[in-house]
Amino acid sequence: MGDKYYVAKRPPMGWNSWDCYGASVTEEILLGNAQYMAENLERFGWEYIICDIQWYEPLADSHEYHKFTELEMDEHSRLIPAVNRFPSSAGGKGFKPIADKIHDMGLKFGIHIMRGIPRQAVHRNTPILGTDATARQIAHPASICLWNTDMYGVDAKAEGAQEYYNSLFKMYAEWGVDYVKVDDIARVDCGPDAPGAGFSEIELIKNAIENCGREMVLSLSPGPARVDQKDFLLTNANMWRMTDDFWDKWEHLYGMFERCHAWQGIGCKDHWPDCDMLPLGHLCVCNNENGKQGHYTHFTHDEQKILMTLWCIFRSPLMFGGEMRDNDEFTKSLLTNEKLLNMHKNGRKARQVERKDDVVAWKSISKDEKIYIAIFNISDSKRKYKLKLKDFGLPKSKKYDAIEIWTNVSETLENGKRFELAPHTVVCYEIEASEMLK
The missing domain is CATH 3.20.20.70 (Aldolase class I)
Structure with a gap:
């Protein structure tokens, strides 16, 4: 204090x-x-x-x-x-x-x-x-x-x-x-x-x-x-x-x-x-x-x-x-979970990007040059979500190597990527801001 x-x-x-x-x-x-x-x-x-x-x-x-x-x-x-x-x-x-x-x-x-x-x-x-x-x-x-x-x-x-x-x-x-x-x-x-x-x-x-x-x-x-x-x-x-x-x-x-x-x-x-x-x-x-x-x-x-x-x-x-x-x-x-805890330790400027039909998206940027995107389905039904990169401050013309922090599986995130989320589930991605795929 x-x-x-x-x-x-x-x-x-x-x-x-x-x-x-x-x-x-x-x-x-x-x-x-x-x-x-x-x-x-x-x-x-x-x-x-x-x-x-x-x-x-x-x-x-x-x-x-x-x-x-x-x-x-x-x-x-x-x-x-x-x-x-x-x-x-x-x-x-x-x-x-x-x-x-x-x-x-x-x-x-x-x-x-x-x-x-x-x-x-x-x-x-x-x-x-x-x-x-x-x-x-x-x-x-x-x-x-x-x-x-x-x-x-x-x-x-x-x-x-x-x-x-x-x-x-x-x-x-x-x-x-x-x-x-x-x-x-x-x-x-x-x-x-x-x-x-x-x-x-x-x-x-x-x-x-x-x-x-x-x-x-x-x-x-x-x-x-x-x-x-x-x-x-x-x-x-x-x-x-x-x-x-x-x-x-x-x-x-x-x-x-x-x-x-x-x-x-x-x-x-x-x-x-x-x-x-x-x-x-x-x-x-x-x-x-x-x-x-x-x-x-x-x-x-x-x-x-x-x-x-x-x-x-x-x-x-x-x-x-x-x-x-x-x-x-x-x-x-x-x-x-080290990636989760890094988001907690080093995250900055966290904000809710969108909430629609109880699908909630959050974003955080870490001081060690990582971007985190979390998409939550807090409804009691399946929900679909379409990723709009510009909403997360990312150029929509690019593709990004990402790791889903709960499965530790590598994925490519690109504009328009569609998710189908089961009720009461979340996906959370860590992106290295310096690594972009052509």
């Missing part, structure tokens, strides 16, 4: 514990998935291990929350890891031992937090580090989360509010945190309509990060964030959600095409609109579903290719949601 460095030069890539473990993630799970990433995915650009919601809740056991339950908290109104779930945090060590192990694997570590201050801190009127103000004096009791009871909002204009967030992020910096996902904030706290009467908790958080002594990615959730607030988001965050929680449902994936079109051209170095999680692989492991532990993604193989192609050509952050240690070969292939 500062002018001197970029903490998210490219859209971050990693794993988040929410889709597979909800609030029940443990130390063993974090380190086990980190080991898998280090051994199988790190060389492809995957690097973040994110511990999602309620790591401070001793009884957390699913995707459901225990209302008004006791949370682990230090003497300065700050939530700390539950020792029964994260044994290495005992003795005030916090997440530092886990972060150190993850860093030793060559990876980065992140956490999820809820905006605001713990309700139990407000009820007990506990002190805040660095100020004479107390929890009760900075709380905004009318600003609450509608789906989680852990926190009250912070009154951003109150004396002591900035000091509270400073104390949080100083602690996170001491732990070695590289990434913070702040929840219940992206759609309620952007700009002059925020609960803090014109100065938002997002700005407090940004200030705290810039003064904590450690570089951290700031991710805002959930969405949908509003496109008309893009300037505020570009100024104050590295990532922000374009959608509410994204799950393995076709209607969610279908709707993402409209959202990506609305946000196209806004993402840039250090600032990325976020399509949310990749609900792939083994999900909801913490839940008993018909006598089984969770389920594998409900998306078909072709729908998973659609998801990965859209996220990568649009350049969304990539946060895998499944239990990585249970990945099958197909799931692993989605995460290690």
Whole structure:
């Protein structure tokens, strides 16, 4: 976010514990998935291990929350890891031992937090580090989360509010945190309509990060964030959600095409609109579903290719949601497709070229002189598509050597080429811009 460095030069890539473990993630799970990433995915650009919601809740056991339950908290109104779930945090060590192990694997570590201050801190009127103000004096009791009871909002204009967030992020910096996902904030706290009467908790958080002594990615959730607030988001965050929680449902994936079109051209170095999680692989492991532990993604193989192609050509952050240690070969292939990931890493000026009868075409140009053309059929019927090279900025008199990135098959693309696409399928081509056939 500062002018001197970029903490998210490219859209971050990693794993988040929410889709597979909800609030029940443990130390063993974090380190086990980190080991898998280090051994199988790190060389492809995957690097973040994110511990999602309620790591401070001793009884957390699913995707459901225990209302008004006791949370682990230090003497300065700050939530700390539950020792029964994260044994290495005992003795005030916090997440530092886990972060150190993850860093030793060559990876980065992140956490999820809820905006605001713990309700139990407000009820007990506990002190805040660095100020004479107390929890009760900075709380905004009318600003609450509608789906989680852990926190009250912070009154951003109150004396002591900035000091509270400073104390949080100083602690996170001491732990070695590289990434913070702040929840219940992206759609309620952007700009002059925020609960803090014109100065938002997002700005407090940004200030705290810039003064904590450690570089951290700031991710805002959930969405949908509003496109008309893009300037505020570009100024104050590295990532922000374009959608509410994204799950393995076709209607969610279908709707993402409209959202990506609305946000196209806004993402840039250090600032990325976020399509949310990749609900792939083994999900909801913490839940008993018909006598089984969770389920594998409900998306078909072709729908998973659609998801990965859209996220990568649009350049969304990539946060895998499944239990990585249970990945099958197909799931692993989605995460290690080098041409796909090159489009994500090096793509520029991505845009929707056309949408007609639920056939959607996108284009991206990479800085390493490659052109990407993706054609999606998101209808429930077969569709035909006629390629018009001029729509993709290519001379229509030329022919192009191309490789379809999912099959790795070479083809010749020329003006007027016709495609017949089965329902819920995609083709995506990589073209070397310097190679043209006569």
